Amino acid sequence: MMMKFFCAFAVVTVAAAGPSLAAGKCSSAPKDKWQPRSALESQLQADGYSVRQIKVEGGCYEVYATDKAGKRANMAFNAETLQKLDNAEAGEN
Template sequence: MYRTLVLAALAGLIAGPALAAGTCSTAAKSKFQPKTTLEAQLKGEGLTVRQIKTEKGCYEVYAVDKDGKKVNAAYNAETLEKLDNAEAGEN
């Protein structure tokens, strides 16, 4: 039984970060943060923003980093939390 509890605890620790992947907002669009706020945040991180699209409660960002590398990321439109899945709004 002790072994089962230890394995269950370890599984919870491993799965925990996966569950914290974040999701798109389900709030009304009036609750969304302005795109300009996200753009300013991204510029502060050294990105050059090419486009920000709204898709199903997410902001999908297309940008370029300091090294010229393309960046595609998704953010919760209400909280501006970066999501693990860059295609979150398309699902």
């Protein structure tokens, strides 16, 4: 009985934390702590993207690019950590 409770508790805990961890958020650090745009652009080019524009939106870098197949991509990254965020318009909120 105790093992079932522990397993159920673990599943609920992971399920509740999952979306908040996966979504990420924009940086609240001062701009002097942010990574340079050029570092993000180099990272994306190494991944096969052709960067058209990088904008700053509320602590995030919003990237407009095309992938190897020529498909447009709109992505958002935390400006301090360069962590990719699930919501492409994360900084616009």
